[in-house]
Amino acid sequence: MARRRVVIGFLGTTMDAGKDNRWERWRPTVALCQHEDFLVDRLELIHDAHSEALALRVKGDIGQVSPETQVRRHVMNLKDPWDFQEVYGAMRDFADAFPFDAEAEDYLVNITTGTHVAQICWFLLVEAHYVPARILQLTPPRRWREGGPGKYDVIDLDLARYDRIATRFAVEKAEATSFLKSGIATRNEAFNRMIERIEQVAARSRASLLLTGPTGAGKSQLAQRIYELKKSRHRLKGPFVEVNCATLRGDSAMSALFGHAKGAFTGALQDRPGLLRKADGGILFLDEIGELGPDEQAMILRAIEEKRFLPLGSDKEASSDFQLIAGTNRDLSQDVAKGKFREDLLARLNLWTFELPALRDRREDIEPNLDFELARFSEREGAQGTFNREARERYLAFARSDRAKWRANFRDLGASVTRMATLAPAGRITEEIVTEEIARLEASWARGAKDEPEAVLREFFSEEALAEMDLFDRVQLAAVLRVCRVHSSLSAAGRALFSASRAQKASVNDADRLRKYLARFELDWKTVAGK
Known part of the structure; x- marks a missing residue:
C-alpha cells in the first residue's frame, strides 16, 4: 500500500490572502494542492488565532480544487514571529506532540510560507530528525498574478547552527545519554565518555556496532536502549529483535536466523521468515555472536553487506534492511587468529566497538546502580524496598571492597537487591539482612571460583x-x-x-x-x- 502524502506548513497571511481576486493570484498553500502529479492526502495547516477566517477560506478553496485533500488546522500563537527562540520552542513542541507515523505516511514541510525564522526552524527540526520529513519549496508561475499551481521542488539545503539552539541541543544530548544509562547517574568518567560517544553514533550512523564486555555487564540492556533512542528520533521504523547465538545450533541456527522454505528439512511444514526478515527496518541484536558457526557467519556477513540472504532450502533470495548490534564476552581477535571467527566479519563489526567494563571496575557506580535496582524492585513488585542508614553503609562498604567479586556483574547486584528487599520486614532492609546477604554472596563466589575450570x-x-x-x-x-x-x-x-x-x-x-x-x-x- 502506498504511503499517504502529508504536507505540514504555515498559512501565508499575506501570500495566501488574495482578497477578492484570490483566484487570479498565485496562493502557495492553495497552489500546493493544484498539481495533477502531486496529490496531497492531508495538509497540516498552522496559523494563529487571528488568522482563523483566512484559514477557513483557504480550507474551503482547497476543497474546491482538491476534494481528496483533508485539511487539519493547528493554532500556534506567537507573540513575536521573528523571535528565534520563541518560534523554535513553539515549533519543537509541535513536533514533539505530533503523532508521526513514518511507516504509513510520507511527510514534507512547506517552507514557502511563514517568516524566515520559521523556515530556518523547519530546517533545523528536519535535519535533527525531530520532524521525519523532507523540505518542500514552491515556486510561483512566471506571471504569478495570473494564478496557477507554479512548480514544486524537494530541496536539500546546508543548515547553520545557532548558539541559543545549540544550548538546547546540549541539554537534549545530556538527556539522551541519561536515557542510554537508564537514568542512572553514573560517576565513572570512562564509562560516561563511552556512553556519550554511543549517543553520537546512534544519532548519525546505521553502521554495525559491537558491544564487548563480560557477562552481565549490560550489553543487552544497552542495545535495547540504543534502539529506543533511535526510534524516538524517527531513525528507524522496524522492531528490535534479540537472539542469543549460544542457543543456536546446526540447521536450527540457519532456520532461526535466515528462515526456511517448506520442506527444507524434516518437520519444516511451512515457510518460516526468520529473525533477519523480522528485523527489517529495525535493529537485530546478536548476543554472543562469537558462538555462531562458520556458515552462519558467512551468511550474516553477506546480509550486512548486501541486505540479501538465502533462506534454508529456498532458491529465492530474501532481503532485509536492518542495523546490526553484536554482543560478545570473548576476544574475537583471538578467535580470528585461531580460525574460529571470520576476519572479514570482524572487520565489518569493528567500525564501532564499545567495551562495557565489569562492575568491579566501576565501584564508584555501585551506589547509583543500587538505587536503580531498589527502584526497579519497587516498581516490579509493587512493594517499597529501602535500607536503614547503618545497613546501607555496611552493604556499600562491602560492595566497593575487594571482597566483592561481582562475577556476574549487574546480574549479581540485581539478584542481591531482590533477595534483601524481599526478606526486609515492612520493606526496610536491616543490618541483619545485609550480614546474611554478604555471607551468601561470598559463599557463592567461593564455590564458583573453586569449580571454575580456569581456576x-x-x-x-x-x-x-x-x-x-x-x-x-x-x-x-x-x-x-x-x-x-x-x-x-x-x-x-x-x-x-x-x-x-x-x-x-x-x-x-x-x-x-x-x-x-x-x-x-x-x-x-x-x-x-x-x-
Whole structure:
C-alpha cells in the first residue's frame, strides 16, 4: 500500500490572502494542492488565532480544487514571529506532540510560507530528525498574478547552527545519554565518555556496532536502549529483535536466523521468515555472536553487506534492511587468529566497538546502580524496598571492597537487591539482612571460583602454558582434576572416570589409564590429589 502524502506548513497571511481576486493570484498553500502529479492526502495547516477566517477560506478553496485533500488546522500563537527562540520552542513542541507515523505516511514541510525564522526552524527540526520529513519549496508561475499551481521542488539545503539552539541541543544530548544509562547517574568518567560517544553514533550512523564486555555487564540492556533512542528520533521504523547465538545450533541456527522454505528439512511444514526478515527496518541484536558457526557467519556477513540472504532450502533470495548490534564476552581477535571467527566479519563489526567494563571496575557506580535496582524492585513488585542508614553503609562498604567479586556483574547486584528487599520486614532492609546477604554472596563466589575450570587449572599451570592448551583439553582436564580431588585413591578416581568403559569391558586398568592421562600434562596423582 502506498504511503499517504502529508504536507505540514504555515498559512501565508499575506501570500495566501488574495482578497477578492484570490483566484487570479498565485496562493502557495492553495497552489500546493493544484498539481495533477502531486496529490496531497492531508495538509497540516498552522496559523494563529487571528488568522482563523483566512484559514477557513483557504480550507474551503482547497476543497474546491482538491476534494481528496483533508485539511487539519493547528493554532500556534506567537507573540513575536521573528523571535528565534520563541518560534523554535513553539515549533519543537509541535513536533514533539505530533503523532508521526513514518511507516504509513510520507511527510514534507512547506517552507514557502511563514517568516524566515520559521523556515530556518523547519530546517533545523528536519535535519535533527525531530520532524521525519523532507523540505518542500514552491515556486510561483512566471506571471504569478495570473494564478496557477507554479512548480514544486524537494530541496536539500546546508543548515547553520545557532548558539541559543545549540544550548538546547546540549541539554537534549545530556538527556539522551541519561536515557542510554537508564537514568542512572553514573560517576565513572570512562564509562560516561563511552556512553556519550554511543549517543553520537546512534544519532548519525546505521553502521554495525559491537558491544564487548563480560557477562552481565549490560550489553543487552544497552542495545535495547540504543534502539529506543533511535526510534524516538524517527531513525528507524522496524522492531528490535534479540537472539542469543549460544542457543543456536546446526540447521536450527540457519532456520532461526535466515528462515526456511517448506520442506527444507524434516518437520519444516511451512515457510518460516526468520529473525533477519523480522528485523527489517529495525535493529537485530546478536548476543554472543562469537558462538555462531562458520556458515552462519558467512551468511550474516553477506546480509550486512548486501541486505540479501538465502533462506534454508529456498532458491529465492530474501532481503532485509536492518542495523546490526553484536554482543560478545570473548576476544574475537583471538578467535580470528585461531580460525574460529571470520576476519572479514570482524572487520565489518569493528567500525564501532564499545567495551562495557565489569562492575568491579566501576565501584564508584555501585551506589547509583543500587538505587536503580531498589527502584526497579519497587516498581516490579509493587512493594517499597529501602535500607536503614547503618545497613546501607555496611552493604556499600562491602560492595566497593575487594571482597566483592561481582562475577556476574549487574546480574549479581540485581539478584542481591531482590533477595534483601524481599526478606526486609515492612520493606526496610536491616543490618541483619545485609550480614546474611554478604555471607551468601561470598559463599557463592567461593564455590564458583573453586569449580571454575580456569581456576582449577591455574593451580597447576602458568598463564603461558594455558594459552598454548586447546580449549577442549582445558575443559576436559579441569573435569578430570575435580574428580581426582574428591576421591581417596588413584584407583577410585579411575573407576569414577571410566565407569562406562569398565561396564562395557573396554577398560582394563582404570588407574593406569588415569595415570597415563595425567602424565600427558606432566602431572602425577600425588600432585593432583595433594597427598
